[in-house]
Amino acid sequence: MHKDFLTIADWSSDALKHVISLAEDLKKEWQNGGNRPVLAGKTLGMIFQKPSLRTRVSFDVAMFHLGGHALMLSPQEIGLGQRESIPDVARVLASMVQGIMARVFDHAHVEQLAAWSKVPVINGLSDYSHPCQAMADVLTIKERFGRLEGLKLAYIGDGNNVATSLLFAATKFGFDFAIATPQGYALPEAVLAKGRELAQASGIRIITTESVEEAAQGAHVLYTDTWTSMGQEAEAEARRKVFKDYQINANLLKVADANSIVMHCLPAHRGEEITDEVADGAHSAIFQQAENRLHAQKAILVHLMAN
Ligand code: CP
Numbered sequence: 001m002h003k004d005f006l007t008i009a010d011w012s013s014d015a016l017k018h019v020i021s022l023a024e025d026l027k028k029e030w031q032n033g034g035n036r037p038v039l040a041g042k043t044l045g046m047i048f049q050k051p052s053l054r055t056r057v058s059f060d061v062a063m064f065h066l067g068g069h070a071l072m073l074s075p076q077e078i079g080l081g082q083r084e085s086i087p088d089v090a091r092v093l094a095s096m097v098q099g100i101m102a103r104v105f106d107h108a109h110v111e112q113l114a115a116w117s118k119v120p121v122i123n124g125l126s127d128y129s130h131p132c133q134a135m136a137d138v139l140t141i142k143e144r145f146g147r148l149e150g151l152k153l154a155y156i157g158d159g160n161n162v163a164t165s166l167l168f169a170a171t172k173f174g175f176d177f178a179i180a181t182p183q184g185y186a187l188p189e190a191v192l193a194k195g196r197e198l199a200q201a202s203g204i205r206i207i208t209t210e211s212v213e214e215a216a217q218g219a220h221v222l223y224t225d226t227w228t229s230m231g232q233e234a235e236a237e238a239r240r241k242v243f244k245d246y247q248i249n250a251n252l253l254k255v256a257d258a259n260s261i262v263m264h265c266l267p268a269h270r271g272e273e274i275t276d277e278v279a280d281g282a283h284s285a286i287f288q289q290a291e292n293r294l295h296a297q298k299a300i301l302v303h304l305m306a307n
């Protein structure tokens, strides 16, 4: 078993499927009166180098529901790599808490934390990947369709951290993955190569295109994310021009499967990558998806931190 959860690609398909099934159980348990305190006496240290609503609240509430405690550490408080080196932060923190969740810019920083921490480290988003989001997304798709295998997910927009984790999830859970990105904003070549390598085991199809319609054709899941990720704010104006046609709207829904669902990791920039009509329409799964961050997070925490 892996000590840490840094990227979906690292974990076996079986381990990931086990976590999804655990999430389903923990969600039912919670809905039937509450979770057993399997993390009693345990503390999760949460390092945030970037803002967050869903990740912050879901990890904090998940620890509370499981009988444990979460500790928020903002950039001003610990100055990761500035006030103190990452190896020193990792060793000090790991001597007092039983798990660390970190949201960072540079993926190497979460890897360095994991290398120096004796307790599990969970990637709560890096510039490279967002594995916890992908787990909540898989849980949501499974709830909506009752299966994962044989489905097609079409991702429209920037070849970013969220797209990377969805590609890896597709290879591990066995659904097809199509991605439409404008020229110059495709997934990094190394990510695509890894995805293709992993896809050989599951036999899924990976489609990369610049055409939004081609990606969306017959898709069961239409997925998008912001055109400008955290840390890229200076490029926002230029990106608005490049991405203007990379939008999930009512016209695109017509190309997808008649029973398709629409997903977005949020926060959404309504009127940019998604229209209000679609985000709030009958096909939207965005708030179920956001709630499922809580249930998926619980499963990851229990898998890594429970006795
Ligand atoms: N989707 C997501 O990770 O949201 P936050 O940035 O609010 O945590």
Ligand code: NVA
Pocket: 125, 160, 161, 162, 225, 226, 228, 229, 230, 265, 266, 267
């Ligand atoms: N791609 C976005 C996801 C936010 C949850 C970002 O990194 O800012």
